[in-house]
Amino acid sequence: MTGPDRRPRAEGDDPWAVLRSATRARVALGRAGDALPTARELEFRAAHAAARDAVHSPLDADRLRADLGGEVLVVASAATDRATYLQRPDLGRQLAGGTTLPATGADLAVVLADGLSPRAVHAHGPGLAAALLERLPGWSVAPLVVATQARVALGDAVGAALGVRAVVVLIGERPGLSSADSLGVYLTWDPRPGRVDSERNCVSNVRPPHGLSYAQAADTVAALLGAARELGASGVALKDEGPVLPPGAG
Amino acid sequence: MTVRRATLAGHTYEFPTLVELMARATPLRSGDVLAGCAAESAAERVAAQTVLADLPLATFLDEQVVGYDEDDVTRLVLDTHDARAFAPVASLTVGEFRDRLLAWAAAGDEASISALAPGLTPEMVAATSKLMRTADLVAVGRRARVVTGLRSTLGLPGTLASRLQPNHPTDDPVGVTASILDGLLHGSGDAVIGINPATDSPARTVALLELVDAVVSRYAIPTQSCVLAHVTTTLRALEQGAPVDLVFQSVAGTQEANRGFGVTLDLLAEARAGALALGRGTVGEDVTYFETGQGSALSAGAHLGVGGRPVDQQTLEARAYGVARHFRPLLVNTVVGFIGPEYLYDGKQVLRAGLEDHFCGKLLGLPMGVDVCYTNHAEVDGDDTDALMLLLGAAGCSFVIAVPGSDDVMLHYQSLSFSDVLTTRSVLGLRPAPEFEAWLARMDLLGDDGRVRELPADAPAARALLAAATP
Numbered sequence: 001m002t003g004p005d006r007r008p009r010a011e012g013d014d015p016w017a018v019l020r021s022a023t024r025a026r027v028a029l030g031r032a033g034d035a036l037p038t039a040r041e042l043e044f045r046a047a048h049a050a051a052r053d054a055v056h057s058p059l060d061a062d063r064l065r066a067d068l069g070g071e072v073l074v075v076a077s078a079a080t081d082r083a084t085y086l087q088r089p090d091l092g093r094q095l096a097g098g099t100t101l102p103a104t105g106a107d108l109a110v111v112l113a114d115g116l117s118p119r120a121v122h123a124h125g126p127g128l129a130a131a132l133l134e135r136l137p138g139w140s141v142a143p144l145v146v147a148t149q150a151r152v153a154l155g156d157a158v159g160a161a162l163g164v165r166a167v168v169v170l171i172g173e174r175p176g177l178s179s180a181d182s183l184g185v186y187l188t189w190d191p192r193p194g195r196v197d198s199e200r201n202c203v204s205n206v207r208p209p210h211g212l213s214y215a216q217a218a219d220t221v222a223a224l225l226g227a228a229r230e231l232g233a234s235g236v237a238l239k240d241e242g243p244v245l246p247p248g249a250g
Numbered sequence: 251m252t253v254r255r256a257t258l259a260g261h262t263y264e265f266p267t268l269v270e271l272m273a274r275a276t277p278l279r280s281g282d283v284l285a286g287c288a289a290e291s292a293a294e295r296v297a298a299q300t301v302l303a304d305l306p307l308a309t310f311l312d313e314q315v316v317g318y319d320e321d322d323v324t325r326l327v328l329d330t331h332d333a334r335a336f337a338p339v340a341s342l343t344v345g346e347f348r349d350r351l352l353a354w355a356a357a358g359d360e361a362s363i364s365a366l367a368p369g370l371t372p373e374m375v376a377a378t379s380k381l382m383r384t385a386d387l388v389a390v391g392r393r394a395r396v397v398t399g400l401r402s403t404l405g406l407p408g409t410l411a412s413r414l415q416p417n418h419p420t421d422d423p424v425g426v427t428a429s430i431l432d433g434l435l436h437g438s439g440d441a442v443i444g445i446n447p448a449t450d451s452p453a454r455t456v457a458l459l460e461l462v463d464a465v466v467s468r469y470a471i472p473t474q475s476c477v478l479a480h481v482t483t484t485l486r487a488l489e490q491g492a493p494v495d496l497v498f499q500s501v502a503g504t505q506e507a508n509r510g511f512g513v514t515l516d517l518l519a520e521a522r523a524g525a526l527a528l529g530r531g532t533v534g535e536d537v538t539y540f541e542t543g544q545g546s547a548l549s550a551g552a553h554l555g556v557g558g559r560p561v562d563q564q565t566l567e568a569r570a571y572g573v574a575r576h577f578r579p580l581l582v583n584t585v586v587g588f589i590g591p592e593y594l595y596d597g598k599q600v601l602r603a604g605l606e607d608h609f610c611g612k613l614l615g616l617p618m619g620v621d622v623c624y625t626n627h628a629e630v631d632g633d634d635t636d637a638l639m640l641l642l643g644a645a646g647c648s649f650v651i652a653v654p655g656s657d658d659v660m661l662h663y664q665s666l667s668f669s670d671v672l673t674t675r676s677v678l679g680l681r682p683a684p685e686f687e688a689w690l691a692r693m694d695l696l697g698d699d700g701r702v703r704e705l706p707a708d709a710p711a712a713r714a715l716l717a718a719a720t721p
Contacts, residue, residue, distance in 0.1 A: 015707050015716035016428075023418055023425030026655025026667075027432040031704050034672035036655070044632075044655060048664070051626035086591040086627055087280040116627050174590075175626050176662030 092151035113150035117172030131218035159191030189234035199235035273562035274298035281593035303345030336369025367615030372568035394612035399534025414439035417660035436668035437702035440686035441649035472685035503569030506552035536580035545593030583619035597634030619649035
């Protein structure tokens, strides 16, 4: 025996067909003795490799700057390399020593941060940023900022330095095996170091075609920004009175 | 306060408090570096271990790591300490206690080791683990016997059970059922069929409980189910008359961290009483299930001890077991490697933490299981989890967690697979829980050689299970 018969069959004849269609879980993989068959083992390794590469491939700031167009500022966090970044979330929330940014007095700053998946920022950052800015005609916007080795809260330091009223951080999310390029969006009103997570709003899983589209995400973020401006706050208070977030945006 | 010191290679290291001594003595861990309490050099770490080895075990009854007056975990542990059980080791130092445990383990003296549990405190076992090597943790953990039961008996010598974790991103009933069947066909699920719900909705929790109960009842499977919702949600489900086998809750090692989880000791006692009243057990009455994991207190900013000093994450983890054991659990598992590399950086740290947690829990009298797992931003892969899995099997771990193909599609992390459980059992000659093994035989899923058979999907046994699930 080399494992269950996995030859293609008419759907009505395969008891697993209906069940498989209801989950992306790796069910009915077959067996090689007690272990997985070679093909299934390699599929798993490929998914893990994609997720690992998503974490460890550095952000190409020059390429991103070119994709974004216009004036783009590039900053780094105080975490000097990837290993430090992963172990010291506190450093990933601070700007590198000596960083200077112009005080703009603008309404909004948009930060594209590598987070745990630089690949997600390359793939979806420029598209989402453009979709968002299109929806904010009445807002003055500071030059776009690209940030490396960055955690979400680095946006607070950037926003404070730029002197803006709100900051939106587009950041690569922790990659799962089936989603190595998912982008998250975090909005903070009146950004300054020391803001806590409950003072932010989040829209996650921007990842067309499997996750949210740029238009869907930008609509939600633009609406949140409008509500934040009225309320003068973001976070838990805004969630209570603002628009309904899409499922999974927690 | 006694300043303790040791001289190593001409340099004298000082440890002004017990909190610092414990933290400096612990093997290197990224979470302790993050908290600012790790040893600053390899030499300082050994110096601290040297001081710790000479510390009388009884010191931990008089001197606290987290203050008695401000922390209900400390009060629970000290107020329920059993001096009679402690008596055989009361005069030993931490180093002598390590030697005694190893001597008992080598002699196969399970009774002496297991009888100590009510006399030990979390800090005592944490301190001892810091002096042990990997093989020491395995040798002693293996001899600490903890047997529990509800509808299956767990922790018997020569057994390894598994939690079948059939998570689904939207809790889709057919999707969840597909994963349950895949696990059952691989001989998994004797510890529990335990679902992490995608939301904390009471209605969803009840629906999932009913779904698993229907499968378990229809095939008379000697196991228990659990929906790992917040304890307050499970209390609501109990009020609605849902088939609750086990009350679940994540717990941590300080009152403040538990407050962050939204739980109090009173709430846990109330929920346990509720589940006990249903009388759903057949072979036992252990009705609680707790999850823990190194780093959770730090992650909640609730990791400070006496004098506002950071307590190391391994000591805090052992203190979580001090909470769990008060509620007579059927199952406890540490989720080692779930949070991320800022707490356990790589395979070496994950492996060490998993074995420490198993050792400490067992010595404190807990039915310890481990979720052998990792996230994609940690320096860990399947080779590392294989090593930990096989060591845990050798260490007499009560159960491990298993998901289809190692890939949890709801929580976005990797745990063990159903295949891994089969491998561990066959490599180490371990068997499922006896009631479950008999059920596998009745279902024609067990071969004459005692191994779970490789079944084509159209075999009668597989077909019967599949037909029941197909809408």
